[in-house]
Amino acid sequence: MKLLLIGSGGREHAIAWKLSKSPKVEKIYVAPGNGGTAVENKCKNINITDFDELVKFVKENDIYLTVVGPEDPLTKGITDKFKAENLRIFGPDKAGAQLEGSKSFSKEFMKKYGVKTAEYEVFTEVEPALEYIENCTYPVVIKADGLAAGKGVAICETKEDAKEALNSYMIDDIFKGAGQKVVIEEFLYGVEASILSITDGKTIIPFISAKDHKQIFDGGKGPNTGGMGVLAPNPYVTNEVMKEFEDNIMAKTLEGIQAEKFDFKGIIFFGLMITNKGTYLLEYNVRMGDPETQSVLSLMESDLFEVIEAAMDEKLSETTVKWRDEVCINVVLASKGYPGSFEKGYEITIDQGVKDNVFLAGAKLEDGKLKTNGGRVLSVVGSGKTLEEAREVAYRNVELVNFKNSYCRKDIGIYR
Incomplete structure (x- = not known):
């Protein structure tokens, strides 16, 4: 089958990598993609972002399914546009995408359906x-x-x-x-947790939990970024926390999705705060998180394409998502100066000794060379049976990836 993946970040590189593992997937076109998807197995970048042009491309190239990576196209109604043309697309409709597109809408939704929130x-x-x-x-x-x-x-x-x-x-x-x-x-005092999940509008299956590290500097200091690294699973998401999440947040969210009649076959991301007063929902995202996706998909044993297919066919109630019994850490390498001003255009070298994946984000392929093209340049992944082993592997891999003025936090997985 031929797929179209929309987006250009590290999340999209990770999704493309995981989808390419499926024996059912022949080719993945990525619009517009980045330096990572340009060299990923089975992938080809296409420089198209206009919705009408994407619809035309899908029709002319016999694309079986479109997967939407980022939130912006979803909030602008790309799913509605594709479905009006009878094209298969994975992502919520514009109405459902308001759960991320408008903070006030999402908070009113939480209040209306009894979702525990601040x-x-x-x-x-x-x-x-x-x-x-x-x-x-x-x-x-x-x-x-x-x-x-x-x-x-x-x-x-x-x-x-x-x-x-x-x-x-x-x-x-x-x-x-x-x-x-x-x-x-x-303001809620506690520990944050990210739970990505998939829904077909009738069932929600939560993925393995994750812990993002938002601030730029070690110890959780400095300005917020898009995420400087992730630990998965999140050690604070105990069985008790998970049950409270499923009962007080996930189930009530599904009730609301159904009551509002959202056409929601896609990803729903729950940003949680675990406090001494219980587990609260901070926010919804209607797509996979970045850089959470890089760690979570690295631990997924199941075929992502088959899981998405089950959601499209409303068969998630018959589906089990399997996970490796390991810990995964990804460390983001950023351009020095991010999230403020920074320079671009430096060559990226990745040693063949890197044991795990390197997912590229702010990077482009130019004259056969990978070059920096953004603030968060890439994620280096490391896995192991324990947190200590995963950290050791991840930071050993970091030493094998280089570009001028690179910066990363040294405490991913330690600072909680």
Whole structure:
């Protein structure tokens, strides 16, 4: 079968790699792809992003199934567009994608269906928001309502921090419209966990848990990034936490998806906070997380294409997803200066001694050479029977991957 995969990040390289393992998959076109998908087995990049052009390509090239990697096309209705043309596509419709596309929509959805989440208020004007923060208990969390490339969340320790965040979001408009509406939310103390899952609209199957490391510096310090590394499974997701998640969050989310009549055959990602008062839902994503995907798919034994097929055919209730009994760590190598300004265009070398996968993200193939082309350049993966072994393998692999001005955290899997 021939597939189309939409996206250009490290997540898409990991998805392409995993899909290519399926004996049922003959060819994967990646639109627009990156340097990693350019050299991945069975893959070919195509420089198309326009929805109409993608529809035309699928029809002309006998594409069996389209898989959507990032959130942006989903929130813009690519699934609705493809289905109107009777084309098979894996991802929620535009209505369902609002669970990620709008923070206020998702919070109202959580409240409506009894999903356990933090207290919050929504504001569309800056003055009422500034009045509200006068009497908040700090810290407080301020979120841009729309998509902000993973950077639209500010944890404000003081009233001054909150004022600065509100002004930058709503007045300075740093997120180009995404912060014109904001959610102000109580701060929850605890440990974060990521649970990717797959749904056919009737059943949700959770994947193995993960622990993202968001801040740029060791010890969880510095500004938030798109993610500097991941540990999977997350040691804080105990059987007790998992049961609470399934009962109070996952089941109620499925109830809401059905009640709202979303056409949702795709991925739903649960961002959790595990506290001493229980497990809360922080946010939904309607696609696989990045860099969580790189670790989670590395541990998946099942054929990802077959799992997606089961979701498309509404047969997840008859499906079991199998996992390797190991620990996986991925360490993100970023361009020095990220998440601020950084230089691009440096050659990337990957020694043949690397034991596990290297998933490329901000990288391009130019004149037969891989070169840096973004802030988070790539993820280096390491697996083992124990956390210690996985860390040893991952960081040994890191030493074998080089580009000028590379930077990574040294505490992935240690700092919790």
